[in-house]
Amino acid sequence: MQNAAFQEKFVEDGPQQVSFSATGGEYFRIWIVHVLLTIVTLGIYSAWAKVRSNQYFYSSTRLAGSSFEYHGNAMAILKGRVIAVLLLLGYQILSHISVSMSLLMLALLLGVTPLLLWKSLQFKLYNTSYRGIRFGFDGNASEAYTHFLLLPLLTITVVLTPFAHQRLKRWQHRRSRFGTSSFRFEAPVGKFYLVYAIMVGVALAAIVGLGLLAFAAQTSAQNLVWFALLFYVVMAALSPLFFTMIQNVIWNHTGLREHEFRCDMKWGGLLWIYFTNMLGIIVTLGLFTPFAKVRAMKYRLESMSMIVNGSLDGFVAAEQEQIGATGEGVADFADFDLSL
Amino acid sequence: MLAGRYYDGRTSRAHRVQLTVQDGTALLEGEAERAVPLDALRVSERSRHAARKVTFPDGATFEPDDQHAFNSLLEQTGHQDSSVVRAHGSWRSVFGSLAAIVVVLALAYFFLLPLLADRVAQALPASAERQLGQGVLEFLDRRALAPSALPLQRQQRIAAAFAGLHAPHDGAPPYRLLFRKSRIGPNAFALPSGDIVLTDELVQLLPDDGAVMGVLAHELGHLHRRHMTRRLIQGSAVAAAGTLLFGDVNAVLSGLPALALDLHYSREAETEADDYAAEMLEDNGLSLSSLEAVFKVLGQLDKSSVAYLSSHPLSEDRAARIRARRGD
Numbered sequence A: 001m002q003n004a005a006f007q008e009k010f011v012e013d014g015p016q017q018v019s020f021s022a023t024g025g026e027y028f029r030i031w032i033v034h035v036l037l038t039i040v041t042l043g044i045y046s047a048w049a050k051v052r053s054n055q056y057f058y059s060s061t062r063l064a065g066s067s068f069e070y071h072g073n074a075m076a077i078l079k080g081r082v083i084a085v086l087l088l089l090g091y092q093i094l095s096h097i098s099v100s101m102s103l104l105m106l107a108l109l110l111g112v113t114p115l116l117l118w119k120s121l122q123f124k125l126y127n128t129s130y131r132g133i134r135f136g137f138d139g140n141a142s143e144a145y146t147h148f149l150l151l152p153l154l155t156i157t158v159v160l161t162p163f164a165h166q167r168l169k170r171w172q173h174r175r176s177r178f179g180t181s182s183f184r185f186e187a188p189v190g191k192f193y194l195v196y197a198i199m200v201g202v203a204l205a206a207i208v209g210l211g212l213l214a215f216a217a218q219t220s221a222q223n224l225v226w227f228a229l230l231f232y233v234v235m236a237a238l239s240p241l242f243f244t245m246i247q248n249v250i251w252n253h254t255g256l257r258e259h260e261f262r263c264d265m266k267w268g269g270l271l272w273i274y275f276t277n278m279l280g281i282i283v284t285l286g287l288f289t290p291f292a293k294v295r296a297m298k299y300r301l302e303s304m305s306m307i308v309n310g311s312l313d314g315f316v317a318a319e320q321e322q323i324g325a326t327g328e329g330v331a332d333f334a335d336f337d338l339s340l
Numbered sequence B: 001m002l003a004g005r006y007y008d009g010r011t012s013r014a015h016r017v018q019l020t021v022q023d024g025t026a027l028l029e030g031e032a033e034r035a036v037p038l039d040a041l042r043v044s045e046r047s048r049h050a051a052r053k054v055t056f057p058d059g060a061t062f063e064p065d066d067q068h069a070f071n072s073l074l075e076q077t078g079h080q081d082s083s084v085v086r087a088h089g090s091w092r093s094v095f096g097s098l099a100a101i102v103v104v105l106a107l108a109y110f111f112l113l114p115l116l117a118d119r120v121a122q123a124l125p126a127s128a129e130r131q132l133g134q135g136v137l138e139f140l141d142r143r144a145l146a147p148s149a150l151p152l153q154r155q156q157r158i159a160a161a162f163a164g165l166h167a168p169h170d171g172a173p174p175y176r177l178l179f180r181k182s183r184i185g186p187n188a189f190a191l192p193s194g195d196i197v198l199t200d201e202l203v204q205l206l207p208d209d210g211a212v213m214g215v216l217a218h219e220l221g222h223l224h225r226r227h228m229t230r231r232l233i234q235g236s237a238v239a240a241a242g243t244l245l246f247g248d249v250n251a252v253l254s255g256l257p258a259l260a261l262d263l264h265y266s267r268e269a270e271t272e273a274d275d276y277a278a279e280m281l282e283d284n285g286l287s288l289s290s291l292e293a294v295f296k297v298l299g300q301l302d303k304s305s306v307a308y309l310s311s312h313p314l315s316e317d318r319a320a321r322i323r324a325r326r327g328d
Helices: A002-007 A024-040 A046-059 A074-097 A099-126 A141-157 A161-174 A189-216 A221-252 A267-283 A289-302 A326-334 B067-076 B083-089 B091-123 B126-132 B136-143 B152-163 B200-205 B209-224 B227-246 B251-283 B289-303 B315-327
Strands: A014-017 A061-063 A066-070 A128-130 A133-137 A176-178 A181-185 A254-256 A259-263 A304-308 B002-007 B015-022 B025-030 B034-037 B061-064 B145-147 B176-182 B188-190 B195-199
Touching (some): A024 A289, A024 B083, A066 B061, A074 A099, A099 A141, A099 A326, A141 A161, A161 A176, A161 A221, A221 A259, A221 A267, A289 A304, B015 B061, B091 B227, B091 B251, B188 B209, B195 B209, B209 B289, B251 B289, B289 B315
Parallel strands (some): B176 B195
Antiparallel strands (some): A061 A066, A066 A128, A259 A304, B015 B025
């Protein structure tokens, strides 16, 4: 028995699919207790709830036989959230008092947002580990301003949006590291332009198609409401299309040392999950929320795999200090999705 | 004996090891050798589907191959889960939590929040409330309102009649009565700034100046009871709670219940202002029938669905409430 265990050879070489073993039922039980404690403590417990949920999700995520681990400190997250609340409250109050004050406050918020987002990325990655090695995020303040403030400004030109998106992702992935090894990102700008072009094409086709349909059906004013609704549903269906295409491009061009990543997300699969989740949440008055969250996470995570070239044994831990959680607190509140 | 992988925290190498526990000490043997007292180790929380790990003081980790065997080993060594983790595991505490959430939320929504908002609104100086409504009138004047076409004499008569009435309670706020021609149908409303706007269209719809007094008393009620501030506080609290609970799924979805819940507060405020108006008319020796006439007119408007949404109670109910009051 002992020998068998010792002789076992890890066969990591080759494609390794990510597996996610969390279930909606188990997360529901965790979630409902967290909601109660969060309400009773007037929100204070939310920091501990976040840590517990993340620990559950991370330890349920396995790659090549090992699971991930979340190390976030609840007290640090609570401090971050308190600061975030004070910032947003201050903005709310000042914006009611006078226009100039609110503009000043808005400029101030916009000014610190890149820094906070950068800190949030650092916090997230530093507090994630795999095989006992922590992830990390480098970069500096001026890079943060370039990528979170200047690049978004480029989107005003519209035609430069795919370029800005590619540069943002390139920075985000190349500055991320596992231990001392930085990730590679080699997606060409052209692929981003292709995704955006397809989106514009599909959206235009949908608009023209619906318009012709409305015209052919001799739509009366009352039916127009239904067409507007149909239009909304069609447009909502396009967001998972964009998400799948862009995620596939991003991850299929990301690597770590000699290893590569693959992402094989399907529009139909994600669309089905989006719509059934929304329906479930409405019908159950929100009780389906934890199930919905697990379903969406499972689909996204299990679409990912790593093409391992040889073995995953050779990564080395980096020396690093703990990151403050203010950025994480603000990012939580502002609901930034940094994965896109 | 428990087989698993050991990571030393310095490299990602997976060491094949066996874990045994002897006399309160955890022993690792195999590709790595260690002996650490149990109370220096941290075990991640119990769950059915997630991997449980052992973390050493220096950040090294042990991940067992067989979670069930690991759980029974933990039981043998007397490991205790925290109370929160045990609550996750039992269906009884899950349903208990669900029931408690419903009760707490309902209590907060129907009693605690209105009470709290009322206290805060009363404590807030009137000048602060005025700040809230700054610019609203200018905006409306530009977009939805035009100068009144009502004869000046009629305007003065209404203003003088209302100024002659006294409020049913002390501390009535100063107000300014404004006449406007409306582009959005018959309406009357009070702004936090203390302005009561009365549209020509509504004056023309109402049978007499007595009914106009009823409408104005209702609007003064909104001002006196600080309804705008209260709804602002209540609305923000409900929206914040909605975002906290359901925000991570869909921003639009989490906003909808807040909107629906706000309508309840809105109808409550209308009823309160109706009562205030009735009290004011009674106090001044005026007949409540004129207030009833107002709701009759509004009831006809409901049918043609102009300007009044379900943010107000049904006009028939409002009239019935006044009739019941007269019967008292």
